[in-house]
Amino acid sequence: MSVTPSIQARPERVTLFATCMVDQLAPGVGESTVDVLEYLGLQVDFPSEQTCCGQPAFNSGFRSEALPVARRFVELFEQVDGPIVVPSGSCAAMVRNYYRELFRDDADLVQRAERVGERLYEFTEFIDRFFGTNAIGGRLSDSATYHKCCHMLRELGIDNPPLELLGNVDGLEMMPMERADVCCGFGGAFSVKMPDISSAILDEKLDNIEATGAITVVAADTGCIYQMQGGLRRRGSSVQVVHIAEILAKSISGSGRDPVRPGHRPE
Amino acid sequence: MKPETKQFRSKAAQTLANKSVLQSLDHVYTGFHEGRLSAAADTPNWEELRTKGKAIKDHTIAHLDYYLGLLADNVEKSGGHVFFANDAEEARLHIVKLARARDVKTVIKSKSMVSEEMALADALIGQGIEAVETDLGEYIIQLAGETPYHLIAPAIHKSRKEVAALLNDDFSEGDPVPDPTELTMSARAKLRGVFERADMSVTGVNFAIAESGSIALVTNEGNGRMSTSVPRIHVAVMGMEKIIPSIQDLSTMLRILIRSATGQRITAYITMINGPRKPEEEEGPEEFHLVIMNNGRDKLLADPQMRESLNCIRCGACLNACPVYRKVGGHAYGWVYPGPIGAIVSPVMTGLKDAHDLPNASSLCGACHEVCPVKINIPRMLLELRWRTAEGKVDPDDRASSVKERVIWKAWRMGMMGRRRFDLGARLSRLLMRPISKRGWIRKAPPPISGWTSTRDFPLVASKSLKERLAAREKHGRAKPGQTNRDRP
Numbered sequence: 196m197s198v199t200p201s202i203q204a205r206p207e208r209v210t211l212f213a214t215c216m217v218d219q220l221a222p223g224v225g226e227s228t229v230d231v232l233e234y235l236g237l238q239v240d241f242p243s244e245q246t247c248c249g250q251p252a253f254n255s256g257f258r259s260e261a262l263p264v265a266r267r268f269v270e271l272f273e274q275v276d277g278p279i280v281v282p283s284g285s286c287a288a289m290v291r292n293y294y295r296e297l298f299r300d301d302a303d304l305v306q307r308a309e310r311v312g313e314r315l316y317e318f319t320e321f322i323d324r325f326f327g328t329n330a331i332g333g334r335l336s337d338s339a340t341y342h343k344c345c346h347m348l349r350e351l352g353i354d355n356p357p358l359e360l361l362g363n364v365d366g367l368e369m370m371p372m373e374r375a376d377v378c379c380g381f382g383g384a385f386s387v388k389m390p391d392i393s394s395a396i397l398d399e400k401l402d403n404i405e406a407t408g409a410i411t412v413v414a415a416d417t418g419c420i421y422q423m424q425g426g427l428r429r430r431g432s433s434v435q436v437v438h439i440a441e442i443l444a445k446s447i448s449g450s451g452r453d454p455v456r457p458g459h460r461p462e
Numbered sequence: 463m464k465p466e467t468k469q470f471r472s473k474a475a476q477t478l479a480n481k482s483v484l485q486s487l488d489h490v491y492t493g494f495h496e497g498r499l500s501a502a503a504d505t506p507n508w509e510e511l512r513t514k515g516k517a518i519k520d521h522t523i524a525h526l527d528y529y530l531g532l533l534a535d536n537v538e539k540s541g542g543h544v545f546f547a548n549d550a551e552e553a554r555l556h557i558v559k560l561a562r563a564r565d566v567k568t569v570i571k572s573k574s575m576v577s578e579e580m581a582l583a584d585a586l587i588g589q590g591i592e593a594v595e596t597d598l599g600e601y602i603i604q605l606a607g608e609t610p611y612h613l614i615a616p617a618i619h620k621s622r623k624e625v626a627a628l629l630n631d632d633f634s635e636g637d638p639v640p641d642p643t644e645l646t647m648s649a650r651a652k653l654r655g656v657f658e659r660a661d662m663s664v665t666g667v668n669f670a671i672a673e674s675g676s677i678a679l680v681t682n683e684g685n686g687r688m689s690t691s692v693p694r695i696h697v698a699v700m701g702m703e704k705i706i707p708s709i710q711d712l713s714t715m716l717r718i719l720i721r722s723a724t725g726q727r728i729t730a731y732i733t734m735i736n737g738p739r740k741p742e743e744e745e746g747p748e749e750f751h752l753v754i755m756n757n758g759r760d761k762l763l764a765d766p767q768m769r770e771s772l773n774c775i776r777c778g779a780c781l782n783a784c785p786v787y788r789k790v791g792g793h794a795y796g797w798v799y800p801g802p803i804g805a806i807v808s809p810v811m812t813g814l815k816d817a818h819d820l821p822n823a824s825s826l827c828g829a830c831h832e833v834c835p836v837k838i839n840i841p842r843m844l845l846e847l848r849w850r851t852a853e854g855k856v857d858p859d860d861r862a863s864s865v866k867e868r869v870i871w872k873a874w875r876m877g878m879m880g881r882r883r884f885d886l887g888a889r890l891s892r893l894l895m896r897p898i899s900k901r902g903w904i905r906k907a908p909p910p911i912s913g914w915t916s917t918r919d920f921p922l923v924a925s926k927s928l929k930e931r932l933a934a935r936e937k938h939g940r941a942k943p944g945q946t947n948r949d950r951p
Contacts (some may be wrong), residue, residue, distance in 0.1 A: 218928045219888040220921050225928035226935070233516075241932050246884040252871050253828060254845065256852025256863070260875040267879060296842065349828035355692070378785045382825025387913040389471075389823055389876035395478050395789040396825065425918030428903060 205325050210239040212268075212315070213348040214286045216246035216417040221396040224417060227283045228318055229442035233328055234447050239280075244271055248290040253297055255384045265289075265297055266304065270362045272311050276327070282440050283416050286348020287317040292350050317347055318440055319415060328359035333446025338368040340409040341401070342423065343376040344416040344440040357415055357439050364446045374399070379414075381422035397426045404434060412436040463550075463581050463609065467808055467817035473825070474790035476856045483619045487788050490618060491927045495782040497725020498833065504720065515718045516836045518711045519773035522672075526763065526772075529672040529705050530754065532750070536675025540925050542750035546702075550583040553755045554580040557664065557697055558589055560751065565693055566591060566662040572689040573597035574666025575776060576699045578610060578798045582664060582951035586858025596685035598649055602628055611792035612800065613778035614723050619791060653685075663689035663747075668775075669701035669715055670752070673708045677752065678735040680720060686732050696747040698735070701771040702754050703763075715775065718835035722777040758811030761809055767846045780830035780840060786823055795820060802830035814851055818862035821847035870910060885927055890922040 200339060209232060213225040232239050250267035252258070268290070272279055281287045294308035340373040341361060347353045361369055380386065380396030400423065404412055412434060414420050466473075476482055500780045502508045522529055534544040547553035561569060571577060571593060583604065586593035595604040595835045599616040605628040606735075610616030617625065626640055629648050640648075665686060666696050668819065669678045671702065677698050678703045679686040690696050706715055719725050739746035781801030792800035796817070797808040809817035854861025869935040877887040898904055903919040906912075914920050926934070926938050 202758060213928045215884070218924050219884075221929045222924050222928035226931055229932065229935075240767070241835065241929065243929050243933075244881045246881060248877070252874060253847070255867075255871065256822075256845070256848030256850070257868075257871040259853060259855075260871040264875055264878045279575045295843070296845065302919050343828035345825070345829075349832050353711055378825045378829065380785065382827070384514045385822065385825050386918075387835035387910060389474075390913040390916050391476060391478055391823065392786055392789055392823060399785075421921050425914070425920060426902075428919040429917060 202327050203325055206237065206277050208240060208277055209241060210240045210242060210272070210277065210279045210280045212245060212248075212272065212279055212286070213241070213349065214281060214283045214417065215251075216421075217282055218245070220421070221417050221438070224282055224440055227438065227440040228280070230262055230279065230444040231322075231331065231440055231447070233319075234306045234444075235322070235330060240275065241346045242275060245269070248286045248289045249297070250286060250293075251383055253289065253293060254382075258297060263298055265308075267310055269294070269304065269308050271305060272315075278315065278321060279311070280321045281315060281317045281320055282438060283417060284317045284344050284351050284353060285316065285416050287315055287320075288346040288403055289352070295354070317351055317353055317415070319360055320353050322360065323356035324341075329363050331360060331443055331447060331449075332363055333443060334365040335440070335442065335446040336366045337411050338370060338409045338414050339411040340370045340372045340405070340407040341375060342372065342379060342414040342419065344414055344419050345376075347379050347415055348376060350434035351453060355412075359432050360439065360443060361437055363411060364443070365443075367446070368410045372407050372409075375403075377403075379419045379422050383418065386422060393422075394426070397422060401426050401430060401432075405432065410434055413442055415439045415441050419443040463578055463798055464817065465797045465808065465812040467812060467820060469796055469818040470790075470817075470823060473794040473796065477791035477794060478789060482569060482621055483791060484789070486619050486621055487791055489541040490537075490615065491788060494615070494724060494778070495833075498722055498779055498782070499725075501721040501725040501727065502576075503719070508721075511714060512720050512835055512837055514714050515775075517774065518590045518706055519775075519836050519951070521771075522705055522707060523703060523763070523769060523772045526705070527700065529707060529714045530702060531707055532672040533670055534754070536673065537737065537750075537752050538675075540673070540675050540750075542737040542752055543742070543750065544585055545753045547755045547757070550580045550755065550757045551714050554582055554585050557582060557699075558585055558591075559589055560697065561586060561662055561697075561834060562589065564662065564749075566695065568592040568594070568656065568660045569664060570656060570660040570685075570689050570693065570791070571595050571600070572663065572679070572686045573600050574664065574699055574799055575610070575613060575756055576662055576666060576701050579701075579755070580699070581600045582699075592656075594660075596653055596654070596657070596683075596689060597681070598646060598683055598685075598876060598894055601649060606888060609798075611890065612781055613757075613776050613803075615778070637804055643823035657688050657692055660689075660693040660721065662695040664697045664698065665689050665700060667698050667752075668719065669712055669752075670700055670705045671707075671709055671712060674736065676734050677735045678712055678716070679735070680716065680729050680731070681733070682724075682726075682730045684731055687731050688943055690733055690735055690747070692747055694747055695737070695749045695751070695933070696735070697753060701754045701761050702756055712891065718873075719775050719777050722779040722833065722835040723913065734876075762807065762811050765810065766841055768806065768810050770838050771803065771810075771840075771843060773838055774803050774807070775836060776803075779835065783833045785825065785827060785828035788868040790823065794823075802840045802844075806840055806847065809851075811846055812853075814847060814857075814860045815862060817845075817862075818851040821845075821851065856888065865911075881929075882934070885929070888923045892925070895922055901925050910935070 249261040252261035289310040298304040379394040386393040602617040738750040787801040793802040805820040899922040
């Protein structure tokens with residue numbers, strides 16, 4: 196658990212970069228992210244011109260197509276001050292770790308991207324950094340298991356914050372998963388380009404999920420969520436895969452079976 | 463070895479359909495990967511050692527010409543011979559010629575991936591020379607007529623039963639499968655005679671130490687030591703990157719190599735060779751030859767984006783951690799080096815055009831980078847190669863993307879360059895896909911999504927984007943929070 200002194204001075208406003216997938220495929224995840232951030236007393240701004248960080252094309256090798264989209268992202272988000280929150284470790288890693296690769300022939304752009312990247316946080320990382328992982332304290336009767344999304348874990352080194360956030364939800368029973376840190380096989384275009392390999396990796400993941408007996412899988416990246424949910428549906432399984440923002444939002448909404456404890460909203 | 467990188471997909475499909483191989487392959491995770499994890503956890507200065515290992519290799523590769531010169535001088539000072547081979551053929555011809563000139567009848571080989579680049583055993587056998595692999599795994603592979611499946615566990619894909627059938631001529635289907643000790647003993651009995659009559663050995667090199675002209679070999683079976691002490695001629699073969707400056711560096715490198723490879727703290731044998739037998743010594747070979755091979759490594763060296771791959775010490779940790787390697791197996795990669803490291807070095811060493819599937823066969827999960835003892839950023843280089851094969855900007859010959867792909871990504875960019883187009887694209891996709899969807903999920907989609915829906919349901923674009931939902935929320939207050947996939951709009 197994070198110790199209080201490491202918590203940085205709390206901002207009052209944050210900017211949300213939803214990611215293209217959340218924006219168009221899973222807006223519920225975006226709303227849940229806003230719910231949790233508002234619950235923490237933050238005003239959430241949503242620059243309405245946002246689209247994508249450019250990762251899909253970059254990862255597929257089409258850098259000349261990715262570059263203008265990434266540059267557009269930098270231009271858009273350098274106009275806002277303060278922290279930028281992203282409900283995706285993968286997109287956060289794109290901006291923080293890979294923009295310097297993509298922009299490597301343009302030193303000025305690399306610098307501008309770095310300044311944006313310094314203010315950009317993955318959702319659970321942001322809560323951990325500025326509020327601490329015990330700041331939510333919701334309630335939810337559920338049993339869940341957690342899948343560690345690769346880019347969040349290995350590109351950004353975010354391991355404990357999501358587990359601590361979930362551990363601090365009252366009534367939520369967390370079931371440990373074998374090989375929780377092994378990839379689900381998504382990998383963006385890889386999942387479409389080489390579906391047989393992607394699915395073989397997924398099958399191992401789904402076996403490990405089902406072995407936990409949990410009825411909910413929590414993950415923190417929409418791509419991985421759809422890979423696992425899409426595979427579970429095909430198996431005829433009723434296990435639900437949710438984004439960590441969704442389960443946290445639910446835990447504080449009062450729509451869980453237990454009432455939200457009063458007086459828990461931080462100032 | 464002739465590259466067959468072009469057949470990646472068909473060979474991968476073969477492995478995916480072979481349950482027995484997949485089961486055996488999983489042992490690289492439960493055995494090696496988990497062993498590495500606990501060995502790393504038990505080493506208090508593990509991260510420091512990795513940082514040091516990376517620094518040693520970065521430095522050596524940056525001054526490779528100097529250290530190669532120093533190494534060659536010092537090997538010759540100790541009475542050894544050095545041969546620089548520009549490619550696998552030169553190296554192979556040199557060794558075959560040497561064997562014939564010395565009237566060699568039997569060659570014993572200790573494990574060496576570089577000798578696989580040369581296809582050396584077959585070349586010697588072709589000259590009527592008996593050439594036998596003495597590493598147990600390599601021996602099994604040689605009997606099976608295959609190539610190694612893994613950098614340190616060449617026969618990892620073979621079941622115990624298959625091994626029994628290969629080692630015991632009289633083993634028949636239905637016989638009880640002998641335990642590993644029995645199997646090893648029967649191989650040992652067969653190999654003993656070969657060791658005794660061998661007049662030449664060929665070994666690999668784990669590290670060549672420039673300042674002393676020594677080579678270090680790391681083995682668990684003792685075959686390396688037998689190979690370097692019994693026959694009258696010892697030929698050691700190495701890729702030109704397998705070099706470190708000093709014996710102090712060796713202590714760092716051995717610690718990270720062995721823990722990363724097998725999870726052991728130390729192997730059963732570490733053999734240091736310093737030239738041939740000296741006049742005052744009673745044992746050891748009369749001649750020592752070191753063959754230093756390029757074979758395309760200069761292309762990696764000359765390529766600032768790919769150079770870091772020369773830091774590799776061939777521990778195999780990236781293979782064991784890789785979810786793709788564990789499903790497609792070693793042969794799918796089509797050349798000597800399988801797994802994530804193979805996916806970055808093979809395309810450069812053998813040609814990207816035919817090997818373009820290799821860098822694409824990755825979920826970019828980063829497990830390879832996480833476990834690498836010298837911190838090679840393999841995902842970054844996979845992305846670099848994907849770029850080269852998609853766009854051909856470095857060399858037009860590299861381009862392997864289809865017109866269809868290029869059109870798709872152009873259209874994607876156009877859709878992402880403005881919010882209205884982004885929303886329009888999403889609406890259009892929903893409109894087209896909605897008739898084939900059921901409760902927000904699509905079971906069978908047309909290309910380019912058909913690959914996905916061959917095994918997984920695909921989500922339909924939501925009825926309202928987050929932008930619209932947030933705008934409505936501002937107007938009417940909070941929507942119901944915590945909506946899940948179960949109630950997709």
